Amino acid sequence: MSRPGAFVVVGAGPGLGASAAARFARAGYPVGLISRNAETLRQLSADLGSTGATTDFETADVTDELALSTALELLRARLGPIEAVLFSPRPSLGWIKPVVDTTPSDLENALALSVQAAASVVRAVVPDMRQRRSGSLLFTNGGAAVEPHRDRAVSGVAYAAESAYVRMLHDTVAADGVYAAQLTVVGPIGPGAKHAPEAVAEALWRMHTTREQALLVLR
Incomplete structure (x- = not known):
């Protein structure tokens, strides 16, 4: 039986990204990890490797198109065809402001990320x-996508835009055998929080x- 294609987490961190990587690794997927923090990636990769998973990582600022596309290509070269991607970068807490205090640059940065x-x-x-007629594109965001709040304006704008993009993507690539979907999590994710990673x-x-x-939508 052939090995599954790779699962790549874009915006990998110790919470949801690590848990998703572990879940796909248990199913036999080689796992690729991408984020800006090399030390975090080394630890996540080591933790996965200790379970017997095949794993690799590349550092990249996900808002840098060339760096991100290069990281994905390098992981594809080492792990094999990419079968599934989780896009789950973490927004800056500094962007959490009331709507009237939100600046154009706040919105620009958030849209660049999301x-x-x-x-x-x-x-x-x-x-x-599309060529292989196989693959999944999974995107996660928070409750502001469905319940925008005036005190967290950037998230409401960026997540709504991301959700619209994913919906159009889903409608476009489904006929080619590619699955695109959004998972919106309303409430905190973490140990002991509303949603366990x-x-x-x-x-x-x-x-x-x-x-x-x-x-x-998980509520």
Whole structure:
């Protein structure tokens, strides 16, 4: 039996990214990790490797299109075709401001992270997925996508834009055998929080394997 294609986490961190990587690794997927923090990536990769998983990582600022596309290409060269991508970069806490205090540069930075970086990933991996007629593009964001709040304006704007982008992407690539979907998590994710990272990772796994929904909201 052939090995599954790779699972790549864009914006990998010790919370949801690590749990999703572990879930796909248990199913036999080689795992690639991308973020700006090399030390975090080394630790995550070591933790996965200790379970017997095949894993590798590349550092990149996900808002740098060339750096991100290069990282994805290097991981594809070492791990094999990319079968699934999780796009889950963490926004800056400094962007959390009331709507009237939100600056144009706040919005520019948030859209660069949530939408432009998402488009960079898609441009890098979708051509091969379409050629193989196989692959999943999974995107996560927070409750502001469905319940925008005046005191967290940047998240409401950026997440709504990301959700619209993913919906259009889903409608475009489905006919080519590629699955694109958004998972919106309302409430905090973490140990002892409303949503356990492992439970959210399991939801992502179900989305990838069933390919039934363009949007899943966890409340």
